[in-house]
Amino acid sequence: MRAGPNKMEDTTTVGSTPLSLRLLKTSEQRRKTMSTISKDSLKTSLLQLECHFTWTLLKKHVGLEALEETILDHIKFVVEYNIRDYNILSYVCHLKNSNEEALRSLRKAEEAIQKHHPGEIARRSLVTWGNYAWIYYHMQRYEEAQTYVSKVENCCKNLSRTAQGKIQLPEIYAEQGWALLRFGNNYFERAKNCFENALKSERNNPDFNAGYAIAMYRLEDCAERYGGEILPCLEPLKRAAELNPNDTTILALLALKLQRLKRGDEGERYIEEGLQKTPDFPVFLRHAANFYRKKGDVNKAVEILKRALALTPKSVVLHHQLGLCYRSKVIELKKTRYTPQEEVENLIQLAIFHFKTVIDKKPVFFAAYADLANAYALGKRYEEAEEIFQEVLQRNDLPCGDKQDIYFNYGNFQHFHMKSESNAIKYYIEGLKMEKDSYGRKKCSEAVEKLLKEKIKRDLGDATYIGTLGLVHKLNGKKQEAIECYKKAIVLDPNNEEYQNALVELQLSISS
Template sequence: MSAISKDSLKTSLLQLECHFTWTLLKKHVSLEALEETILNHIKFLAEYEIRDYNLLSYVNHLKNSNEEALRNLRKAEEAIQKRYPDEIARRSLVTWGNYAWIYYHMQRYEEAQTYVSKVQNSCKKLSSTAHGQIQLPEIYAEQGWTLLRFGRNYFERAKNCFENALQSEPNNSDFSAGYATAMYRLEGNAQWYGGEVRPCLEALKRAVELNPKDTTVMALLALELQRLNRADEGERYIEEGLQKTPDFPIFLRHAANFYRKQKKVNMAMEILKKALALTPKSATLHHQLGLCYRSKVLQLKKTRYPPQEEMENLIQLAIFHFKTAIDKKPVFFSAYSDLAGIYAIGKRYEEAEEIYQKVLQRNDLACDEKQEIYFSYGHFQQFHMKSESKAIKYYIECLKLETDSYPRKRSSEAVETLLKQKIESGLGDATDIGTLGLVHKLNGKKQEAIECYEEAIALDPNNEEYLNALAELRLSISS
């Protein structure tokens, strides 16, 4: 193929609406875990197989299995013919787009061009505009569901996709479920990682109303009601879901989460074991089981004479499940903190340290994930290793990352308490007062920071760091 026509092919490819043009980054997911999720979805929710096979073909491509990708696109085509015999062109646009890209990557340019032409011709027939530009609600929705699968960096974009889809079809239950799911995920994100909390209760209620058979959304509604201290109301939805879909692992996972948060740990574990029997490779289910075993350990620790053998056994089980979750999904960063934490509870400090070092050295952590690890490590240093100086260091590392989040808030409280106790007990020196000044400065409390630095300089008059910080703060207040 000549260079010119190859360039024009690339230009055409970039205009297609499909997984290759939706900016989905490999670094944000664990491909093995994502593949497992999609295969489970196909097994338990066959009605969404078209978009699942489309996404699976993209995952195959990311894993360098283009032949496998083509096989899954053929399965998507078969499903389209079976489900939408009267709308084949309309329903095939994403599939054909993926075909074009995969053939392009295989350097089979003629075939790539064939699929580009199929999309362009279909769009011209389907579109009322001169350029054949087309924005179909089901394509927005397919993009939205795909974005949700790629994790929390994509939730905001997913929400926008579903909003666009709903503009054309406000009563579409699938679009409504996607929108409610995106809103629920964004709210959970905002509560833990900071950001604006947007009420998703109405969106979830609307989705359940439009499709009472969708127990996944029903479970999210129950969890949202629980979050709003309306757990009794939520539990009714969980019970209804258990009757409607007793063998649906995605629902079971949410139901177990609900019961664990209600402190009904045995019930949660029973449900999780059932779900794991159905989908044994699920990283999320292993993680949740680990959390249940940890709850049991913490419960036993509160008793006067905790039975050592039972404690050991429960700690081992928690370790096994957290490790499995990380093996199956290496980007499951909260599981690293949980694993290190359970090692610490079992007084296996070297192993805990090893896990913290392993995750602290990774360069693919998002800012708020890093904050979570810094806070967790600071807590480990303070309460398990009894090293206040290291705890202070890592709490401050967390504060230096300015994203507003729950771990940042906790770090701020912990480090202020540590420093103030030291200073007020008369054991504090210029370094402690200066460090408290830095904490105030990082939290935007300029006046308190100035007072601390002045006090620190009175004790250590030639300290460059304090003098510079003070000058900078005074300047920022006067300017």
Template sequence: MSTISKNSLKSSLLQLECHFTWTLLKQDVDLDNIEATTGDQLEFFIKSNITNYNLLSYICHLKNSNEEALRNLQQAEEVVKKDYPDEIARRSLVTWGNYAWIYYHMERYEEAQTYVSKVENSYKKLSSTAQWKIQLPEIYAEQGWALLKFGRKYYKRAKNCFENALKNEPNNPEFNAGYAIAMYRLEQFSHKQCEDVNLSLKPLKRAVELNPEDTIIMALLALKLQDLNQVDEGERYIEKAMEKTPDLPYFLRYAAKFYRKREEADKALEILKKALAVTPKSSFLHHQVGLCYRAKLFQLKKTTRYPPQKQVEELIRLSIFHFKTATDQKTNFFSAYVDLANMYAEGKRYKEAEETFQKAFQINILCYDDKQQFYYHYGNFQRFHMKSESEAIRYYIEALKIEKDSIGRNKCRNALEKLLEQRISGGLGDATDFGTLGLVHNLNGEKHKAIECYEKAVALCPDNDEYLRALCELQLSISS
């Protein structure tokens, strides 16, 4: 193929709406995990199978299995013929776009061009304007589902896609479900303690109204109601959904979470074991099981003055086993790594705890709040297990240096404040402690308290440029 026509082919490929043009980056996900979970969803007919086959074809390509990618696209075509015999072209646009890209990467340029032409011709037939590329709601929705699969970095874009799909079809149950899930997940990572953490309630209720058979959405609504202290109403949704799909693992995982959060760890475990029997490789389920055993351990320690050592050891062992399985199944599962490291520390396996903390921090897709969360847990590990207050202080400060608000950052700030005040009131405080406490007060916007601390730090260490500069800046900011 000539360079000119190869370049024009590439330019046409970039115009297509499909997984290859949606900026879904392989470094942001665990490909094996997505492949496994998407395969499970195909088995249980969750959402549209066309969507899942198209996504799988892209995942296979990212794993250098182009032949397998083509087989998934063939499956997508079969589903279109069966489910949408009157809308084959409209429903195949993403599939054909993926075909074109895969053939391009296989250097089968003529076949790639054939699929590009199929897409362009179909758009022209579907469009009432001279412009061949029209925005179809189902393509927005398919992009939304793919973005949700690629993790939290993509949730905002997913929400926007479903919003665009809903502009054309506001009563479409699938689009409403996607929008509700995107909103719910965005809220899980929102740290603002204001009304915007309740924005998913209305979309979840709307999605359940439009499709009362979607038990996954019902379970998410139940969890949302639980967050808002409407536990009884939440449980009614869980019980109703349990009657409809008692064996669906994707529903059971959320039902179990509901009962664990209600401190019914045994009931949650019973549900999780049922789900694991169906999808034994689910990292999410193993993590949830680990959290249940951890909850039982903490409950035992809280309610029993001298908890039986054998029981404690067994609960630690079970927690470790399931957290470890979760991280083996999904290699970038940050919270599972942190939970595993903490549980190793609980079992006095400090070397393994240290190694696991380091693995958690080396995950390449950590957001700022993950890092702050890491510094909090690792600071606690240094303080309570390694008995090093100076190291704990160092890591708490690392979290504060990331000047974005989060739950982890607030925890570090509170821990640091308490620890420094203890040291100072116990007569152990030195210039560094006063200087650090000054920094904490300053970050809290408590300028007068910060000045007091820096004055004490300077009195103990008169030549320290850092304390003198901070004190000077604070005094100027108050007087100006």
């Protein structure tokens, strides 16, 4: 007699698949779907947090190695701001794919909060907890991520009616502002806005005023270099210095601003005061050296920079400043009647070393490429200079203002070192064709106009240079001057269609 089926065994089938297996697969899919929903819900909550992960700080705008070293140096010399330094360091570590190191930085931030703000730990921990949540999320440790999201949300409910971790505390605005300043000139406008928001609640807060003044100073720097509205930074710097006269970074920036205003003697008093108060603070020393270099006292600048570099040997900014000083010394020595060749070559080598260090540590420090190429050119190492110019001009992340500056330097290289006026004109015009108003574009315009007028004066009757000057005027929006040039060029070269078309186009644009 044949045995019946085992009651524990499901022999029901749908198609060729046993029902039990289908049920198991359905259960797994349901769990996966629920997991996905839970993960999506967590991500939605994470995006509501106020922390470095939601402030749109992009690593393409910084050299991560250089930024990490800057933060570590700041931790070493400015203990009172360790909380925000450890918070941003955790984010930088994450960008470097070092999440365990990021967690260690956050634990140090927590220790600093407990030490400096024992009475308001929850309020002061919101950014730190937000960073914890994001790092655990990226490590796929979702329960721990959710724990920190909940901590932030519960704290926010106690502090404010704003839901989902969004809370507008002045210290969070300020921390965001300081983080934005760390990420470079693409972020200075946003940094200014953050400090303005913080100051609405605490207008006399020295830290908020310092951040606002620095943001304004940096924006003025950018406006001069890359174009844009120049915002007055003198009064914010004075205000910040009054609120905290021991902040020698502010004193140094105030001195540099006064120097720009041709009030250098007044500015130097602030530098001398800073040297008395913080003789071993590298950030101040860097600004003090910059002041003396611009004053023309390059030897004193070098002395100060060497002292700063001994304290923070990996500082990109200090290496750059030293390179500029050594290059200045070379240029001065070359003006003397009897140039000490060995000393010149030694200084050129020093400049090259420091500029190469900058580029190696911070590849997005674009100005240093032109500085390095120019240092090679001073040493008659023209192939290496050409190689550096080509390398930077071919980069697809080179911002417009920087590219215009590179074209100006490359034009100068062609003009003064390679003795090619035609190539110089070509590259100055390349900078002009980029319409963004900037210091580099202005220098291209001045250089090419001067060179073309000299060529026209020397080579009477050459339509090419007159027509090219017409193009320069056209690119600069000087339509009437351009028309006059094209008319003269056509008299000398009647069959030139390029000049005729340009003239017609200009005349139509004026009459329409």
